[in-house]
Amino acid sequence: MSALLEVKNITKIFPKVRANDGVNLTVEEGEIHAILGENGAGKSTLMNIIYGLYKPDSGELKLSGETLNLSGPHEAIEKGIGMVHQHFMLIPVLTVAENIVLGAEPGGISYNKKKANELIREISKNYHLEIDPDAKVKDLSVGLQQRVEILKAFYRHAKLLILDEPTAMLTPQETEELFGIMRRLKEQGISIIFISHKLDEVKEISDKVTVMRRGKTVGTLNTKDTNEQELANLMVGREVVLRVEKSEYKPGDVVLSVKDLTVADEQNIEKVKNVSFEIRGGEIFGLAGIDGNGQTELIEALMGLRQIKSGVIKYQNSDIEKLPTRERYKLGISYIPQDRQQEGLIMKFSVADNLILKEYKDSRYSKNGVIQYKKVFENASKKVEEYDIRPTDYTLLAGNLSGGNQQKIILAREVGSNPKLLIAVQPTRGMDVGAIEYIHKKLLELRDGGSAILLVSLELEEIMSLSDRIGVIHNGVIMDVLDGKSATREKIGLLMAGSQIDAKEVEV
Amino acid sequence: MKEILLNPQLWSATLAMATPLALPALGGTFSERSGVVNIAMEGIMLIAAFFAVLFAHLTGSAWLGLLGAVIVGMIVAVIFAWAAVTLTADQVILGMAINIFASGFTAYLLNTIFGFSGTPTDTPMLPNINIPIIKNIPFVGQILSGNSIIVYLMIILIFASDYFLFHTNLGLRIRAVGENPEAAETAGINVIKLRYLGVALSGLFSAIGGAYLSIGLLNSFSTDMSSGRGYIALAAMIFGKWTPFGSFGAALLFGFATALSMQLQNSALSKNIIMMLPYILTVLALVGVGGKSVSPAADGVPYTPKK
Numbered sequence: 001m002s003a004l005l006e007v008k009n010i011t012k013i014f015p016k017v018r019a020n021d022g023v024n025l026t027v028e029e030g031e032i033h034a035i036l037g038e039n040g041a042g043k044s045t046l047m048n049i050i051y052g053l054y055k056p057d058s059g060e061l062k063l064s065g066e067t068l069n070l071s072g073p074h075e076a077i078e079k080g081i082g083m084v085h086q087h088f089m090l091i092p093v094l095t096v097a098e099n100i101v102l103g104a105e106p107g108g109i110s111y112n113k114k115k116a117n118e119l120i121r122e123i124s125k126n127y128h129l130e131i132d133p134d135a136k137v138k139d140l141s142v143g144l145q146q147r148v149e150i151l152k153a154f155y156r157h158a159k160l161l162i163l164d165e166p167t168a169m170l171t172p173q174e175t176e177e178l179f180g181i182m183r184r185l186k187e188q189g190i191s192i193i194f195i196s197h198k199l200d201e202v203k204e205i206s207d208k209v210t211v212m213r214r215g216k217t218v219g220t221l222n223t224k225d226t227n228e229q230e231l232a233n234l235m236v237g238r239e240v241v242l243r244v245e246k247s248e249y250k251p252g253d254v255v256l257s258v259k260d261l262t263v264a265d266e267q268n269i270e271k272v273k274n275v276s277f278e279i280r281g282g283e284i285f286g287l288a289g290i291d292g293n294g295q296t297e298l299i300e301a302l303m304g305l306r307q308i309k310s311g312v313i314k315y316q317n318s319d320i321e322k323l324p325t326r327e328r329y330k331l332g333i334s335y336i337p338q339d340r341q342q343e344g345l346i347m348k349f350s351v352a353d354n355l356i357l358k359e360y361k362d363s364r365y366s367k368n369g370v371i372q373y374k375k376v377f378e379n380a381s382k383k384v385e386e387y388d389i390r391p392t393d394y395t396l397l398a399g400n401l402s403g404g405n406q407q408k409i410i411l412a413r414e415v416g417s418n419p420k421l422l423i424a425v426q427p428t429r430g431m432d433v434g435a436i437e438y439i440h441k442k443l444l445e446l447r448d449g450g451s452a453i454l455l456v457s458l459e460l461e462e463i464m465s466l467s468d469r470i471g472v473i474h475n476g477v478i479m480d481v482l483d484g485k486s487a488t489r490e491k492i493g494l495l496m497a498g499s500q501i502d503a504k505e506v507e508v
Numbered sequence: 509m510k511e512i513l514l515n516p517q518l519w520s521a522t523l524a525m526a527t528p529l530a531l532p533a534l535g536g537t538f539s540e541r542s543g544v545v546n547i548a549m550e551g552i553m554l555i556a557a558f559f560a561v562l563f564a565h566l567t568g569s570a571w572l573g574l575l576g577a578v579i580v581g582m583i584v585a586v587i588f589a590w591a592a593v594t595l596t597a598d599q600v601i602l603g604m605a606i607n608i609f610a611s612g613f614t615a616y617l618l619n620t621i622f623g624f625s626g627t628p629t630d631t632p633m634l635p636n637i638n639i640p641i642i643k644n645i646p647f648v649g650q651i652l653s654g655n656s657i658i659v660y661l662m663i664i665l666i667f668a669s670d671y672f673l674f675h676t677n678l679g680l681r682i683r684a685v686g687e688n689p690e691a692a693e694t695a696g697i698n699v700i701k702l703r704y705l706g707v708a709l710s711g712l713f714s715a716i717g718g719a720y721l722s723i724g725l726l727n728s729f730s731t732d733m734s735s736g737r738g739y740i741a742l743a744a745m746i747f748g749k750w751t752p753f754g755s756f757g758a759a760l761l762f763g764f765a766t767a768l769s770m771q772l773q774n775s776a777l778s779k780n781i782i783m784m785l786p787y788i789l790t791v792l793a794l795v796g797v798g799g800k801s802v803s804p805a806a807d808g809v810p811y812t813p814k815k
Contacts, residue, residue: 102684111679
């Protein structure tokens with residue numbers, strides 16, 4: 001084998017950070033090379049440099065021995081570099097064919113639909129990636145959309161395929177399918193760069209793995225000679241506890257009881273259908289499911305942010321479905337929303353102000369409608385210390401803190417009020433391993449104190465390691481509620497994909 | 509009422525009144541499909557209307573008047589594109605600024621160049637065209653024949669625009685840029701260039717529409733003579749779901765309302781109420797009567813390429 005891509009000493013500096021700091025990487029022909037690193041380690045920056053979207057400040061790129069000086073993605077594409085971005089670069093209203101040929105359409109002035117479809121069928125066949133060229137991209141599942149992205153690369157004759165966190169949006173089954181595709185492509189001589197922060201996936205699919213930390217490449221290993229623990233330690237730079245330590249499950253009284261709940265979206269399409277479940281004190285109830293299967297609508301209904309069509313929501317034995325959000329807060333329900341920057345915080349308010357967003361009217365902080373800043377700051381300095389929010393200056397704007405610390409502000413506000421019920425939606429989304437450890441610890445502390453927690457997450461690992469019971473939602477229906485200890489990845493995966501019968505068979 | 513509807517004058521007036529709406533609506537379709545909201549079309553029409561008269565008067569040729577109007581209109585459009593696309597300024601505020609500027613600028617030029625007597629009465633006009641055979645058909649001939657050449661040009665442009673936007677590679681790229689500029693860029697497309705093209709085309713079409721007002725329908729310029737047509741054109745474009753044929757259909761509807769209000773001026777109904785008709789239709793169009801229209805996803809959102 002010979003080197004296809006060589007990255008030598010690449011440095012890229014953004015106004016505040018050295019995103020890439022002397023990065024080195026060699027990808028051989030026909031290998032699957034994983035790039036592993038925490039969020040902000042510089043993986044995406046490096047890929048954008050290889051794809052010509054960013055210009056490096058120094059260093060050298062070589063493809064098949066030839067030095068690359070890319071002025072934009074069009075040149076990278078010409079040289080045979082294809083990239084599937086984490087957020088798909090597709091145009092939903094256009095057809096599959098139009099998306100694939102865009103930028104290099106066959107024929108002269110007029111769009112030659114017949115020719116385009118023909119070319120795509122041919123590539124589909126060569127790479128075993130079936131697709132209907134005339135389908136609109138918006139009607140395809142996430143897995144198929146990803147397939148369109150891969151086909152886009154091969155339409156442009158890619159030799160090197162960069163997959164940026166390709167499994168983030170997939171079900172376990174779709175992930176397996178993708179891995180199958182990757183193995184086949186490898187056999188056909190395609191080199192693949194696989195970016196991930198999931199250790200098990202890296203271990204399963206890659207030949208080599210390069211670990212990045214704080215903009216630097218800290219080492220390249222042969223996958224078969226390493227293990228998950230070693231990779232995790234390299235990634236974080238210290239000894240990491242991969243397993244969550246959880247105390248014994250001691251369920252108390254029912255705190256939240258949902259019965260026959262039906263919720264519709266803005267188009268009046270039912271997104272939650274007749275859902276019933278209970279959560280007890282001292283318990284973490286995990287809600288697993290693929291994004292967009294009714295989780296958002298369910299949570300918004302529970303929080304009073306969305307009207308329900310029918311059903312009952314009981315909190316500590318009283319009906320709350322008609323209460324406004326503020327009243328629900330007052331009863332001791334807390335909420336960590338999915339989008340911390342849009343819903344969780346006001347980015348242009350200080351940390352101190354954000355910490356009292358729910359309680360500013362409370363007599364503790366306000367007198368005759370005037371906010372008592374002395375009290376607000378006392379509260380802030382206490383919370384900043386307790387929740388290790390950095391930097392500790394609570395007069396800074398929330399928007400100036402890192403993502404992990406922003407989440408800690410929310411955590412301090414929502415967990416700090418000692419709720420009887422906490423609804424946490426993707427509480428560790430986009431966090432690095434260290435911050436995840438911390439948030440998980442806080443959630444477990446709350447559970448051990450007797451509170452009920454509804455944990456919604458797209459990360460199966462997170463659901464499985466924290467939950468005492470796991471509900472799986474598919475297409476607005478809770479398919480089944482599983483015991484947290486005995487649930488398997490495969491079984492949850494099948495339920496997420498909506499196949500009830502298959503799941504039962506697996507159980508046998 | 510039946511009398512009015514059977515009067516061919518009503519229908520030829522509909523066509524005549526639809527033309528200065530359909531042209532900028534077509535222009536707006538290109539601009540917004542590429543992702544730029546161009547409300548400066550109102551101002552571009554007004555400026556073009558003035559320069560059409562000026563050049564026609566100076567050269568003695570209505571055709572050179574049209575050419576001059578188009579060149580000036582496209583210059584204004586490119587200035588708008590430079591501020592909106594390259595400098596990523598707020599497109600709506602920018603458009604308003606150009607419109608207010610256009611109003612004052614043309615009034616000032618009118619007074620300084622032509623004095624208080626207005627534009628000269630001997631300014632040449634663009635010709636009307638009689639179509640052989642069709643002109644002899646009763647009723648239909650009176651409507652379809654004998655219109656200004658710009659009316660026929662507009663009809664050709666509608667078909668050409670539809671083909672360009674939906675059946676050519678360049679049209680596909682323009683639509684891609686207006687939907688997801690990042691995706692277009694990663695496919696190797698120059699987003700900035702195509703947005704300039706979209707805005708320039710909106711300038712071209714608006715300028716033809718403006719020239720039609722001053723040297724097609726009349727042979728004079730008066731202050732603020734575009735009287736909101738650039739805005740109504742935007743409504744027609746939305747009503748028409750950002751398609752050339754849809755825009756034309758909506759422009760015909762608005763044109764009909766205007767024509768009807770002219771025909772009804774002698775009836776018992778108050779003229780002022782009837783004059784409101786096109787604007788009421790505009791409001792209804794904007795609030796989504798006749799189906800919710802979905803705008804291009806990146807419409808009005810400035811794009812900054814990564815560096």
